[in-house]
Amino acid sequence: MDAFYAAVEQLDRPELRGVPVIVAGLGPRGVVSTCSYEARRFGVRSAMPTAQARRLCPDGIYVRPRLDRYEAISDQIFEIFHETTPMVEGLSLDEAFLDVSASLRLLGPIEVIARRIKGAILERTRLVASVGMGPNKLLAKLASELSKPDGFQRISFDRAASELAPLAVGRLWTVGRVTEQVLHRLGIQTIGELAACDTARLASALGRQAASLQALARGEDDRCVQPEQAEQSMGSEHTFDTDLIDKVLAESWLLRQCERIAARARVRGLRGRTVTLKLREPPFVTHTRQAQLHAPSASAGEIYDVARRLLEIWWQMQSRPRLRLLGVSLSGFAEQRQGDMFGATSKGRVTDEVQDRVNLRFGSGSLVRAGVLRARKHD
DSSP states (O other): OOSSSHHHHHHEEEEETOOOOOOOOOOOBBEEEEEEEHHHHHTTTTBHHHHHHHHHHTTSSSEOOOOHHHHHHHHHHHHHHHHHSEEEEEEETTEEEEEGGGGGHHHHHHHHHHHHHHHHHHHHHOOOOOEEEOOOOOOOOOHHHHHHHEEEEEEOOOHHHHHTTTOOOOOOOOOOOOHHHHHTTTTTTTTHHHHSOOOOHHHHTTHOOOOOOOHHHHTTOOOOOOOOOOOEEEEEEEEEEEEEHHHHHHHHHHHHHHHHHHHHHHTTEEEEEEEEEEEETTEEEEEEEEEEEEEEEHHHHHHHHHHHHHHHHHHHOSSOOOEEEEEEEEEEEEEEOOGGGOOOHHHHHHHHHHHHHHHHHHHHSSOOOOHHHHHHOOO
């Protein structure tokens, strides 16, 4: 998808169309999630500190992420993918690989399939997608990136070398910042130079990684599309603008997070047994604590009871407890059995059911437990 989060904000708020929109954490420790193409002209990029983005684009419109909204649209997009092929490998809410080999006979040539997907996304979501096609994952992803925004491009294997050669070596999939620096020290600036480099010289600097990198530089990629696996865990976390020193407020944030992950688990028909608490002290020391539920559950109350006990134990062990980040996750999933009703007590089950119905009708977060309100005010 093109600038997905920002595009959703512009879709929902027409007055934002055509202006720089930056979706980001808005506090002093905030980071840009994504930005519109209007904002990118000022040099704003994903993963950039929000403070830096404000210096580059002071007149931009800065908005907080609305993950529930983005996830709802993502579900629509992935429905379209699965109507085309079962071979779908999701990379994020807005990006996926599709292997359409088995769909060619039924749906037609690859370009026809790609046009069909692109058109269906526009029709159902009113959002624009870029589609890249190729004989492997590397070339398909590259074709998508090179053609954005509103892209539609196919790179065949016989064109791979000429398409790849002039690109900066950092554009190659799997080349991170450290590897890029090593390649630059070897005098390798482009993918073409990487492909032509003496293999022994490259191996002396990169070891066994050298052969696989040179294969990618030639457009060779034998990685298969891996269909979506069942979720292994789901979580929620928050980085605080100022360090949190109030335990009652920390508990309120924790309850807010437990409500979110419990609701997501119920939507997916899952129940988890393992609760993991994530705590980060300033400047950047991270701890995790883990405990088991008595039985797999998707009840916010039951998950919170365990998470709160873990928080209480950690808090009491600190001489001056301070939190830069707090998060909780649920894992060890089992599918919900008919009649099991989330494994919760009768009272908790009714609370969860009513909350789900209200939030489905009026929007996520319309009905929350009273304990969450303190965190909302703090936010």
